[in-house]
Amino acid sequence: MMTPTQELIGEHFFKPRNVGDACEPSFVGRSASLKCGATVRLSIHVDEAQHVTEAKFKVAGCSVLVASLSLLTDELKGKTTAEAAACGQQAEALVEYFRSCDAEKSHCAGLAGQALLAAIREYSNTVRQEWTGDEALICTCFCVSERTIEHEIHQGELQSIAEVTDRCNAGAGCRSCFSLIQDMIDDYWRERTIGASDVGTQ
């Protein structure tokens, strides 16, 4: 007797959806595990409105990983990259889902999410570099500019990326802007410290 989870895995393993490579220009994410030897390549094609129009994968890994990738890529079509990033993060929920039936297999689903997030980060980095708007773009998933983030940090005296995300969504998606947001927080607090010591010497 198969559980619903086993049936779903079986269905997606024996007839995996979206095997292959997304059409060009595509953004590619990879993940691998030395522990189990699995290798994943996931590619997405994104339209001008920032919607994922195609998500495909190639894999050498266990049946749970194949099924996870099939399920995950099926979910992505039509989603914005921000929504897709949320799916990638929710692959951690998928991990929980598999853990309920087979604890050993939980990390496999995680590999699928990692590859997706890596693909979206590649997309985000490219968009950020090619951005020609008036204000520098930091969070491409939620289209948050440098000025907005700076403003939020100043206003709220924010100290962590999580606080920035809470205020303006920046960093809630693929997380490729984490280091940039951290730099902005560090800059703000460095300037404040210098400013304070300047006051002290007067």
Place this chain on the structure above:
Amino acid sequence: MIYLDNNATTRVAPEVLAAMQPYLSEFYGNPSSAHSLGRNMKQGMEQAREEVASLLGVADTSEIVFTSCGSESDNWSIRGVLATRNDKRHIVTTLVEHEAVRNLCALLEREGYEVTWLEVDHNGELDLDSLRAALRPDTALVSIMLANNETGVLFPIEEIGEIVRESSNAVFHVDGVQAVGKIPIELKNLEVDLFALSGHKLHAPQGIGALYIKNGITLPPFIIGGGQEQGRRAGTSAVPNIVALGTACRLAQEFDQHDRIQTLRNRLEDEILATFPNARLNGVADRAKRLPNTSNISFEYVEGENILTYLDQAGICVSTGSACHSTTRESSPTLRAMNVPYTAAQGSIRFSLGRYNTEEEIKITLNALPKIIAKLVEMSPYEKELQTIYKARSTAQ
């Protein structure tokens, strides 16, 4: 169902079932009892002992002791030898032993024993000079298997026994579990002190094993209790299982179709290696140096577990030595010791044939594989590597 996983376990032979059945119904009684029911059980057990001794080529039946499984026989041998040789704390074994030996030796190493782990080459073969070099005056035990469970590669225990005898005072233990019933064995002609076997690998049920203890070797009991098995192994004798093991040994000795199985294995192996450019044999190519029933083949750059699952769906049972190994998620230690590349170890499949396999079954298996491998090759992210191998093959042809 096409069962090509006979190294994992075997189907109970109908003759074995028939022989053990009376011992589960009309024959009962404790073989240690003095009354007629008990004596009847004892008689069945002693006949089984003779049948086991005969298959192993053992002259004195009292050298055979019944245990619960191969792992017990291995564990008892190793711990027993060490218990009697307090002054010697060095063990020699190989990197490719079955877990019953490998994991126990690793545990003993953590407990303070010194273990020399002999390596194998890319064919899975031992270098006997490294064995010679490993032997020392304080070597208590040498434990080396006869046939590798994953690759079927045979170790030359005749020669190894002589080396151990000439160059040390060590006791020589052989894990013979995977070889018994598949190749002829004459223990009386070998310098082997302890030899473990397991019933379920040769068509007896699971839960019965035996240990050959050469006359002159004393092992303290592993299980403390009554005086069964001449005081060597306590616990009420599992007579139905023992009778089953005896019958299985007799059947194995009478079996005259080893050539047929070997021919089927050869055909399966030859055709797979010829058909799939990404297929490579794990284990020495010389078939005289491997079990006649085993073929371990890697399908490079695809996942063995996927092949297993697809074959299972097609009603064909095999094993894989690759990822998500039952508990460790690591690729097979045997293949790693042989330096099989990671991307090949991941795609390894063990085909192990048995007495009930037919030519038709091998045909069906060979027909099922191309579709499965093609599907997985298409899914593999190693396109470049696969293209290179496939191109090389088509140029060669």
